[in-house]
Amino acid sequence: MSVTPALDPHQNRSAAVVVGVDGSVGSERAVRWAAAEALRRGRRLMLVHALEIDTAHDVLTDPGAVAIRAVRERGVERLVSAAAVARRVAPEAEIDTALLDGGAARALIGQSPAAHLLVLGATGTGGAACHLGATLPAVTGHAKGEVVVVRDAEFSRRDDRTGPVVVGVDADHRGGLAGYRAVAAAFAEASERGCPLVAVHAWSDLPFGELDEALDDIPPETEAAALRLLNEGLAAWREKYPEVTVEQHVYRCGARHHLLLWSKTAQLLVVGARGRGGFPGLPLGSTAHAMIQRAHCPVLIAHDH
Incomplete structure (x- = not known):
């Protein structure tokens, strides 16, 4: 397998670390993470706030544009506040701001083709608690390139960058490894950070514990074959x-269970947008969806595109 990448706009020197800003706690956490990454990588930081307004419609219902002006002013205030947070984290970084119309999901997806990284923040333990609401699954499912979700307060208290990069690796329907982009991104991130890489593979799609009663029926060579597949891939x-430095861990089942356990000590978890058995029409695979939540x-x- 060749690992020489084609010309990638996400790796252009002009490609910025782009972060969505909405004034929430999760957003501020994402700004801090993105600012530190932009400084470390020598890249520009772009703070984006999107207005949930339809200018043409609102001009008709608000002829004086009073509401539109108020929304824009609030958006500017949020960007100024976010820029101040970013400067405290990375005073030497180049910081730009953008106030865009058309809604958060559309604006952020529109920024993604030319972004080095697209960063979002989230809070809580489920989709309803994510600070961007429906925007988060829309952007993670449809954006181009690499999207980072910074989602846990616990991590912000232990962000010492001492843990490994962890990547979830699937097998494809032909028996090879799936998720070229995930593996590529994980190795690049581990190299960039100077940390170990942990590759995690579960050879069954069954949930954790589902194979416990059937262990006697599993051919002993199955796990050896899975480890060999991972080694070769x-x-x-x-x-x-x-x-x-690479560690490889093969499990019988329960990919999500094991990835969540690894995330407690990892500094970054990498997964593909769609895993084994994912359908092209689905914006995000079940494992990726579970991890961002x-x-x-x-x-x-x-x-992968």
């Missing part, structure tokens, strides 16, 4: 990134 990436560290969603 990662070999080219080990060669490209010889400085990255429940993981204990930032989650990078790597899209």
